[in-house]
Amino acid sequence: MADYARCQSWQVGAGQSYTDDDGAVPPEGRPGWGLVRQQIRAGYADGVVVVTASVISSQVGEYRREIDWFGQHCGFVALLVPEAHRGRA
Template structure:
């Protein structure tokens, strides 16, 4: 991605697959323009454990996820 580019979704915007910013990140990775994504907390990916695990599985095969503040399951319900 170029300087100044970022992808964001509104807080509580729903499932990752339904969020334009998150889908944009995935598209950039699939196109080879990005290697992964950096998020502040795991809740940015999803507060729901099953959605969170699905996203981690996708990124495990396509790119990387870096979580700035690891929370060891905190906030994932």
């Protein structure tokens, strides 16, 4: 993912890669995702790169809440694999 970010001419800070086990735990309950949000809130990061939307959440409502949160905090979410239509919540 860092290579993808660099190809977009985005800066990637040393040691600024966070991982979590995705799936059953909502995004706000995952330590790595929480650290990403802290970096955004503090102004140290502008966004996050994830492989697929399901890394954020496989639940449409949770996914939309996270996307909205990033929008409210002037952050972005970049997906390596484009999002398929996720339907309405």
